[in-house]
Amino acid sequence: MKHKERAFGGVNTKIVRPNAQNIGWACDILRSGGVVAMPTETVYGLAANAYDVQAIQRIFEAKGRPQDNPLIVHISETEALFELAEHTSELAVRLAQTYWPGPLTMILPKSSKVPDIVTAGLPTVAIRLPAHSAARKLISEAGFALAAPSANLSGKPSPTSAMHVLDDLHGRIPLILDGGDCQVGLESTVVKIDENRIRLLRPGAITVDMLQQVCSNVEVDRAVMHPLKEGQTVVSPGMKYKHYSPEAEVILVDGSSSRFCQYVSAHREEGTYVVAFESEKERVAGRVLTYSDRPQQQAKELFGVLRRLDEVGARKVYVHCPSQQGVGLAVYNRLLRAAAFRVISL
């Protein structure tokens, strides 16, 4: 029977709408220890039962993900927080009340119920309550929390559409629930909660300003903006991997529109592409892709543009550096990683 297929090993991947019947199908797969791709408001996730060690193992296999990179556990109601986390500070509860359901992941001391494979042996667990209705229906109908990393092959940009998931994981997973294009387009904001301090490990659509509305003590981790120093240990293991990376050499170019357009038009070589703001398109010579001038829309479009660069076979790419304000910080953070921190300031 279809829903008994194993999650890995040359299966025929199906893409279906997340209606009641198909969510039931997805739950059957999850209950039998399989994996399913689900839409969330940030990016698509590759989900499995957070309490089933073998199912979690299948996530790592399907993605080719290093075992030392822990997963986010997704829940459908705030109460589940108290089962997954050993201690829940007042600050964590306030953040949950303010921004859940939504694109915020909190790292808290883990309860013994969470298998070590989920947290890669760390004493903490990452927890998120997504806003996408299909994700929440899936979790609540399954009846258990779902561990889910982004549903891309390890090292590729996160998928923001069902087709992106199919491109990466075809034949490796049985089912993709197609909930349309992701509203946010970048992965959730990840914060570590200490007693009365928020440490920002990965910027996202819940911005620094928004965090400061709940707690004035917000510290942006150095790894958000800077490459790791040799031998440095990281709070969030995901930070040490090269991420969001197209095949091409990506270079961020920081400067006014006129300087940017002049610079990239003068530096055209075979296989060179430019990613400009939409408003600059007419002023750039050569091969141009664009993303929006506006941060929120940039967030939504960025990963699609990075994937497109692979499709067209770009070898070198100059990207106009986004603003770092608000959600722009998240866009900038992902681009910095795609560019391996190469930035030209004009």
Ligand code: TXA
């Ligand atoms: O928006 C999102 O967060 C998406 C959707 C599917 O929910 N998920 C996602 O998962 O982006 P993933 O696995 O691609 O990124 C999770 C990040 C990684 O950088 C990982 O290292 C970090 O969260 N992380 C997970 N558990 C952690 C922990 N206990 N301590 C520190 N960092 C942790």
Ligand code: MG
């Ligand atoms: Mg990821």
